[in-house]
Each structure stands twice: as C-alpha cells, then as structure tokens.
Amino acid sequence: MSMIAAENRRLLFRLALAAVVMFGFGFLLVPFYEKICEVAGVNNLLRPDRVANSQVDASRTITVQFDANTHDLPWRFRPLQAAVKVHPGELVTIAYEVSNTRDEPVTGQAVPSYGPQRAGKFFRKLDCFCFTQQTLQAGEKRTMPVAFVVDAELPAEITTITLSYTFFEIAGRRVVGAPGGGAAS
Amino acid sequence: MAAVTPDQLHDHHHGPTGLMRWVTTTNHKDIGTMYLIFSFVMFLSGGVLALTIRAELFQPGLQIVQPEFFNQLTTMHGLVMIFGAIMPAFVGFANWQIPLMIGASDMAFARMNNWSFWLLPPAAILLIGSFFVPGGATAAGWTMYAPLSVQMGIGQDMAIFAVHIMGISSIMGAINIVVTVLNMRAPGMTLMKMPLFCWTWLITAYLLIAVMPVLAGAVTMVLTDRHFGTSFFNAAGGGDPVMYQHIFWFFGHPEVYIMILPAFGIISQIIPTFARKPLFGYASMVYATAAIAILSFSVWAHHMFTTGMPAVGQLFFMYATMLIAVPTGVKVFNWVATMWRGSLSFEPPMLWAVGFILVFTIGGFTGLIVAVAPIDIQVQDTYYVVAHFHYVLVAGSLFALFGGAYYWLPKWTGHMPDERLGKIHFWCSMVFFNIAFFPMHFLGLAGMPRRIPDYALQFADFNMLATIGAFGFGLSQLIFIVVAVKCVRGGAKAAARAWEGADGLEWTVPSPAPYHTFEEAPVVR
Numbered sequence: 001m002s003m004i005a006a007e008n009r010r011l012l013f014r015l016a017l018a019a020v021v022m023f024g025f026g027f028l029l030v031p032f033y034e035k036i037c038e039v040a041g042v043n044n045l046l047r048p049d050r051v052a053n054s055q056v057d058a059s060r061t062i063t064v065q066f067d068a069n070t071h072d073l074p075w076r077f078r079p080l081q082a083a084v085k086v087h088p089g090e091l092v093t094i095a096y097e098v099s100n101t102r103d104e105p106v107t108g109q110a111v112p113s114y115g116p117q118r119a120g121k122f123f124r125k126l127d128c129f130c131f132t133q134q135t136l137q138a139g140e141k142r143t144m145p146v147a148f149v150v151d152a153e154l155p156a157e158i159t160t161i162t163l164s165y166t167f168f169e170i171a172g173r174r175v176v177g178a179p180g181g182g183a184a185s
Numbered sequence: 186m187a188a189v190t191p192d193q194l195h196d197h198h199h200g201p202t203g204l205m206r207w208v209t210t211t212n213h214k215d216i217g218t219m220y221l222i223f224s225f226v227m228f229l230s231g232g233v234l235a236l237t238i239r240a241e242l243f244q245p246g247l248q249i250v251q252p253e254f255f256n257q258l259t260t261m262h263g264l265v266m267i268f269g270a271i272m273p274a275f276v277g278f279a280n281w282q283i284p285l286m287i288g289a290s291d292m293a294f295a296r297m298n299n300w301s302f303w304l305l306p307p308a309a310i311l312l313i314g315s316f317f318v319p320g321g322a323t324a325a326g327w328t329m330y331a332p333l334s335v336q337m338g339i340g341q342d343m344a345i346f347a348v349h350i351m352g353i354s355s356i357m358g359a360i361n362i363v364v365t366v367l368n369m370r371a372p373g374m375t376l377m378k379m380p381l382f383c384w385t386w387l388i389t390a391y392l393l394i395a396v397m398p399v400l401a402g403a404v405t406m407v408l409t410d411r412h413f414g415t416s417f418f419n420a421a422g423g424g425d426p427v428m429y430q431h432i433f434w435f436f437g438h439p440e441v442y443i444m445i446l447p448a449f450g451i452i453s454q455i456i457p458t459f460a461r462k463p464l465f466g467y468a469s470m471v472y473a474t475a476a477i478a479i480l481s482f483s484v485w486a487h488h489m490f491t492t493g494m495p496a497v498g499q500l501f502f503m504y505a506t507m508l509i510a511v512p513t514g515v516k517v518f519n520w521v522a523t524m525w526r527g528s529l530s531f532e533p534p535m536l537w538a539v540g541f542i543l544v545f546t547i548g549g550f551t552g553l554i555v556a557v558a559p560i561d562i563q564v565q566d567t568y569y570v571v572a573h574f575h576y577v578l579v580a581g582s583l584f585a586l587f588g589g590a591y592y593w594l595p596k597w598t599g600h601m602p603d604e605r606l607g608k609i610h611f612w613c614s615m616v617f618f619n620i621a622f623f624p625m626h627f628l629g630l631a632g633m634p635r636r637i638p639d640y641a642l643q644f645a646d647f648n649m650l651a652t653i654g655a656f657g658f659g660l661s662q663l664i665f666i667v668v669a670v671k672c673v674r675g676g677a678k679a680a681a682r683a684w685e686g687a688d689g690l691e692w693t694v695p696s697p698a699p700y701h702t703f704e705e706a707p708v709v710r
Contacts, residue, residue, distance in 0.1 A: 008293045008364050015360040019398050026402025071421040166421040
C-alpha cells in the first residue's frame with residue numbers, strides 16, 4: 001500500500017507541476033499573440049499605410065476632427081487645429097504639439113483610434129508620430145506632423161471622421177514596434 | 186464483467202458526529218454527497234437569477250429590473266451555473282462513483298478531497314455576496330471580457346477571486362481523479378475494461394489541469410490591469426482587449442467539453458443498462474472522447490469570428506470546429522446502436538438519457554450551424570447563440586446529471602426513487618425546456634440581441650412563450666427535491682443490483698453502499 005502511496009505522491013507532484021506550468025503558459029500567450037499579430041500583420045497600427053490611388057474626389061468634403069488624450073502621463077498634448085475639411089484622395093498634413101511637464105526624460109507611445117470605428121480602414125496615415133515611441137527630455141516641447149489621405153472608397157454616409165490619439169508612458173511593458181522603427185519621422 | 190467482490194463488512198463510521206462529521210470527513214461518499222447538495226443549491230440560485238431575467242423579458246419595456254442590474258443577472262447566472270452548479274455536480278458524481286466503479290476504497294488523496302470541496306462554499310459566498318457591495322455584482326458577462334471587466338466595481342474583484350478559488354478547487358479535484366483512476370484500480374481492471382464514466386472523467390480531469398490555470402492567468406491579468414497599473418488589455422496603455430478573448434477562449438472552449446464529457450460518460454452507463462446490451466463500440470467511444478478533448482484546443486477562435494480575423498484564420502477555425510462533430514457523431518451513433526434491438530425499458534434514468542440524446546443532438550446541430558463563419562457573423566451575440574448553448578448545457582449536461590442521479594440514487598440511498606414522480610419530472614422538464622428555448626432560435630435569427638433587458642415589439646410573442654416555458658422548467662425542478670427527499674427517507678428497498686441490466690463493480694456492493702467499500706480490492710477477470 002505504501003508503494004501505491006509513494007506512486008500517488010509522485011503523480012500528484014507531476015500534475016501539480018503541470019498546472020503551475022499552464023498558469024505560466026497563460027501569461028506566455030501574451031508575447032506569443034503579439035508576435036503572431038506582428039508576423040501576420042493583423043495589428044498594424046504602428047505601420048505607415050500605403051496609398052494605391054490618390055485621385056482627389058473634389059465633389060466630396062469630409063470633416064476630420066482631431067482629439068488628444070493622455071493615459072497616466074503628465075504630458076500636455078493637443079492638436080494644433082481642431083478640425084480640417086478635406087477631399088477624399090487629398091494628401092493633408094496636420095500637426096500635434098506635445099510637451100513634457102516632468103523634470104526628467106519620459107518615453108511615450110500614442111495609439112490612434114477613429115470615430116466612427118469603420119472609418120478607420122479608410123483613413124490612411126502616411127506619416128505619424130504614433131509609428132514610433134517618442135522620448136521627450138525634461139520640459140521639451142515638440143511639434144509632430146501627421147500626413148494622411150482619406151480613401152475615396154469611404155462610404156458616402158460618413159461625412160465626419162474623428163481621429164483620436166491617446167499617449168501612454170512606456171515604462172515596463174513595451175508595445176511591439178514595427179520592424180525598423182516605422183515611419184521616417 | 187465478472188468480478189469477485191469480498192463481503193462488505195465495514196458499514197460503520199468512526200470519528201466526529203454531527204456537523205463536524207461533514208466538515209472533517211475524508212470519505213469519498215460524504216464528500217460526493219456534499220458536492221451534489223452544494224451544486225443543487227447553486228443550481229436553484231442560478232435558476233432564480235434566470236427566472237428574474239425571463240420575468241423582465243416577459244414583455245417589452247422595463248418592468249422589473251433596471252438595465253444595470255439585468256446585466257449583473259445575466260453575468261451571475263452564467264458564473265453560478267457553470268462554476269457553481271454544473272462543474273461541482275460532475276465532481277460530486279466522480280467522488281461517489283469513480284472509487285466504486287474501479288474498486289478503490291477511496292480517492293487517492295482523501296484530505297485534499299475534503300479541501301477541494303470546502304473551498305467551494307467560500308467562493309460561492311464571495312460570488313453571490315458581490316450583489317450586495319457598492320456597484321453590485323460584475324456585469325461584464327460571464328466571459329468577463331476586457332475592457333469592460335477592467336472598468337467594473339468591486340464586484341468584479343470578488344468574482345475574480347471566486348473564480349480563482351473555484352479554479353484551485355477544480356484543479357485539486359482533477360488531480361485527485363487522475364491519480365485515483367491511474368493508480369487505484371482493482372487488480373484486473375485494465376484501462377480498456379474501465380467503465381466509460383471513469384474514462385470520460387479521466388480525460389476531463391486532464392482538460393481541467395490544462396485549462397483552469399489559463400483562466401486563472403487571464404483573470405489575474407484583469408486584476409493587475411485593474412489595480413496594479415499593468416496594461417495587458419488596455420489599448421490606451423499599449424495592451425490589446427482582443428487578446429483577452431484569445432486567452433479566455435483558450436480556456437473557454439475546452440471548458441465546454443469539461444462540462445459535457447462526463448455527461449457523455451453518464452449516458453454511456455445508463456443506455457446499456459436499460460437496453461440490456463453491452464455498450465456498442467466501447468473502444469471507439471474512448472477514442473472519440475480523447476479526440477474531442479484534443480481537438481478542443483484548436484477551435485477557440487470560433488467564438489471570435491467578428492473580432493476581425495484574417496479569412497485564413499476564420500476558415501481554419503471553422504473547419505476545425507466542424508471536425509469535432511465527427512467524434513461527437515460517433516458517440517451519438519454508438520448510443521443509438523446500443524439501443525438498436527435491445528430489450529428497452531423506460532425507467533426515469535433511461536428517459537433522461539434518451540431525452541438527452543434527442544435534445545443534445547439538436548444543440549449539436551445548431552453548434553454546427555454557428556461554426557460556419559459567415560452564419561456566425563450574422564447570429565453572433567443573438568438569442569440563436571443563447572438557444573444553442575442552452576440546448577447543449579441544459580439539455581446536455583443537466584439532463585445527463587438528472588439521469589445519473591436517478592440511476593445511482595438507489596446505490597446512494599438504498600431506496601428506489603419514485604418512478605411516477607421521476608417520469609413527471611422528466612416530461613415536465615422536457616416539454617418546458619423546449620417551450621423555453623426553442624423560440625429563442627427564431628428570436629436570434631430575427632436579430633434579437635442577447636444581454637439586453639428590452640426588445641423590439643416584434644419579438645414579444647416568442648419572448649412571452651420563452652418566459653412561460655422557463656418558469657415551467659424552473660418549477661419542474663422542485664419535483665426533484667421531492668423525489669430525492671422521499672428516496673432518502675424510504676421507498677422500495679433497492680437490491681445490490683438495483684437495475685436489472687446494470688453491470689459494473691458498483692452494483693456488486695449492497696445498496697445503500699456501505700460507508701467503507703472495497704477495503705479489500707475486488708478482482709476483475
């Protein structure tokens with residue numbers, strides 16, 4: 001009977017170890033998925049878009065509004081213009097201004113989002129400060145451009161697009177950067 | 186199966202009496218009973234939540250509860266039923282039956298067994314108690330999707346800790362079952378002679394050990410996102426909310442098989458007994474169970490077809506999901522083939538088992554339909570999905586649990602359950618279940634979204650019907666309390682082999698099963 005008991009304990013130990021390993025595996029899935037997305041190009045927020053056909057559709061005018069937010073980051077961050085009117089296909093460059101209010105260098109990363117959500121895939125950014133991490137020295141102020149084209153395929157019922165950025169601090173966790181650091185900014 | 190079972194002389198109990206007997210017990214039968222009672226109490230609690238939901242949906246407009254509370258109800262109904270009712274109920278069956286069926290004197294780790302059970306009541310209190318904290322219970326859905334779960338109040342933290350505790354309990358229970366089945370079988374009981382219930386539980390236990398820790402990891406990440414400044418799932422902090430869904434469903438899909446494989450095991454015990462024929466295709470049943478378990482790890486993203494997956498990914502998960510229908514079909518055909526030209530009789534356990542095959546197959550087919558990515562994109566988050574998973578979880582897992590309870594009650598109590606009441610219980614459940622859930626298919630196809638307390642007027646008739654069915658179904662379950670209490674108190678004396686066609690070691694010990702069985706292992710030839 002004691003031989004069975006010893007055998008039971010051995011199996012208990014192995015199975016408990018398997019459970020602990022699987023707990024770690026859950027966390028390993030995080031970098032694993034990020035890698036998959038990077039390879040498959042699923043989450044290509046950090047890459048410049050390509051524009052195939054840049055014919056300007058002067059018959060339509062789209063209002064593009066700009067919004068700026070920070071997430072747990074003591075930076076001042078604002079668009080230099082509240083909104084612009086653009087024609088689909090037209091290349092437009094606007095700028096945001098960011099300043100570091102801390103007395104030490106801070107690295108941040110901006111994440112774009114769009115309203116309405118489905119306008120996102122028709123909004124092509126050729127150059128954006130969100131493609132790379134931004135390091136600001138203590139008290140530094142920086143003007144950063146965004147060059148974009150609204151695709152002419154944009155559904156007719158969308159007349160206003162809001163581009164919103166949220167800056168967050170890169171401390172422990174880092175976002176997966178595009179290979180080569182993204183755009184030439 | 187021929188077996189030599191030594192006389193069971195040890196029908197006495199040592200140790201504390203009264204309440205302390207139950208707190209300190211290490212006996213697998215006591216612990217199994219506690220699991221079953223606990224899960225039935227949780228089943229009734231989850232049922233009250235469900236009936237409140239259905240009462241609100243009886244008519245369009247808001248009558249009984251506010252939308253915030255409605256969302257708490259749907260969330261808690263899911264959590265209570267899955268982690269409180271269905272999973273512990275199967276562990277209760279495992280505790281009672283596995284040692285009896287393989288000829289072991291008890292579970293391998295009797296003290297750990299006690300601990301796995303006694304973790305559950307605190308977890309249940311934490312979960313249900315979260316209704317009474319500021320902000321109420323979590324309303325993020327039972328799946329606790331980020332970013333909603335990152336924004337909830339303290340009720341979310343309580344749910345996360347409850348899931349942690351219940352997860353630890355399940356893992357300990359699963360380890361106990363694996364060790365018991367692998368190491369404690371009676372001499373001569375080879376793996377391929379083992380009753381199918383033990384096989385399905387062995388495979389389920391491996392699934393539990395593999396995926397419960399992943400769920401624990403996922404909710405831990407939600408917890409650190411909430412309180413410790415990480416941004417696993419917060420897009421504004423560099424995280425990705427969709428990743429939560431990937432991690433969650435890596436647990437979540439095997440979880441649905443955790444809740445159905447032991448049910449398959451119970452059905453595979455009942456059908457041969459009342460067909461008076463050995464199970465058709467025993468080996469193929471074992472391999473089909475293993476195949477389902479292995480495939481279950483490769484289909485999780487079929488819950489996420491609308492999250493923006495590449496078409497290749499959608500196709501992979503769609504075909505992999507459809508592939509699971511093959512081993513499941515093997516099982517259904519084997520049960521039907523077991524009944525084919527058998528000497529059938531329809532006592533309550535058999536009624537539940539045959540009812541299970543019918544209604545579970547309907548749920549399986551709707552599963553096949555939602556596996557098709559283009560259709561799923563249409564019916565995602567509609568009542569069609571609600572109808573589908575209630576057909577497999579209620580008509581699947583729950584019907585099998587009731588079938589198993591009627592089947593083994595004579596062994597547990599020593600008395601035959603009231604056959605007339607058992608049949609009434611079955612027919613009421615069967616009819617009202619379909620009245621409650623069948624209209625939901627039509628509601629879903631017509632576009633009624635789930636988890637919403639109000640709906641457009643054109644959905645009113647089917648919703649009224651579903652609510653009537655739900656109340657009928659809920660009240661029918663009270664019949665079971667009467668049956669169980671009557672059965673414990675008295676009734677026709679059960680023989681050792683309570684059912685004429687029953688086969689297996691558990692039927693070689695007297696009814697009720699003595700407190701200590703198989704102190705001396707039987708020999709299986």
